[in-house]
Amino acid sequence: MTTVALPRVPARLGRFVLRMFRPHIYVTYGLLWVLALEGSAVSLSGTAWRPTGSTWVRVVSVVLALLFLRMLDEQKDFAYDRVHHPDRPLVTGAITVAELRGGMAAITVVVALLNLALSWAAVLLILLALGYGLLLVALERLSAAVTERQLLNLVVTYPVQILLGLYVYLSAAASGLVTGDWRAVPLLALCACVFLHFEFARKTSWDTEPGAHLYSQDLGARGSAAVAAGLAAGAVVCEVVLFGSDGTLGLLPCLMAALPAWGTWRFLSARRGSWPLPVAMGFVLGSYLALVARAVVLP
Incomplete structure (x- = not known):
């Protein structure tokens, strides 16, 4: 000891x-x-x-x-x-x-x-x-x-x-x-989807290693990628529900969906290696920064 x-x-x-x-x-x-x-x-x-x-x-x-x-x-x-x-x-x-x-x-x-x-x-x-x-x-x-x-x-x-x-x-x-009020539910769901997209992305890989803790080992590389992409899409849906009536600035966080869309395409087309982690991190940081900017400017 x-x-x-x-x-x-x-x-x-x-x-x-x-x-x-x-x-x-x-x-x-x-x-x-x-x-x-x-x-x-x-x-x-x-x-x-x-x-x-x-x-x-x-x-x-x-x-x-x-x-x-x-x-x-x-x-x-x-x-x-x-x-x-x-x-x-x-x-x-x-x-x-x-x-x-x-x-x-x-x-x-x-x-x-x-x-x-x-x-x-x-x-x-x-x-x-x-x-x-x-x-x-x-x-x-x-x-x-x-x-x-x-x-x-x-x-x-x-x-x-x-x-x-x-x-x-x-x-x-x-x-x-x-x-x-009821908007607490989609707001908390939005944060959950943003985090879980990153969580799945960082543990999604075409490669397998015995004993490694990867979602892609349970779901397959394509299945795990689909979940990661679906979670990013879920974040966008929550943003539309919450901020769709605020006009262009209110939907600013939705623009961050371009990052997981590109990450999904990059991962699936490469057919090797892991999900591009900086892109997943960028989605988290970009989404939260956009939400902060929206809150400061609006209403």
């Missing part, structure tokens, strides 16, 4: 974060997701939107929650990583389970205290998301199928993303910033 001197722990956690939770990716994603979701929810209520102090509490809380889940995944995936990713920090000893759990405990305290400034509802909602992440550990220990079957794993693990989306929306509603 590895023991680490306490003064060294912050530096080791910092190196873990820089390597496994790359800020330019994860922080950017969390930031744009919260701004796009909150901004769209407020503007759909007919109110002009600008980020406030509460907005930044939600941003920091979601980013820290994503880091909490990344730390949890590092522990859950240890057996898999020993075979397929032997250079991962937990496998090499660059970080220990105790250090990761200490970081998770600190994150839990910080997000709880931050959200006390919003409401008790916000505290409960963010802790519910973290708690579901912990529940996944027990589920994967009880059922090997949850770990080994990629589609089942997605069904079981994705709800934590839904809970984080609900935290953003419902905490804004609890503060009176958002007037909740």
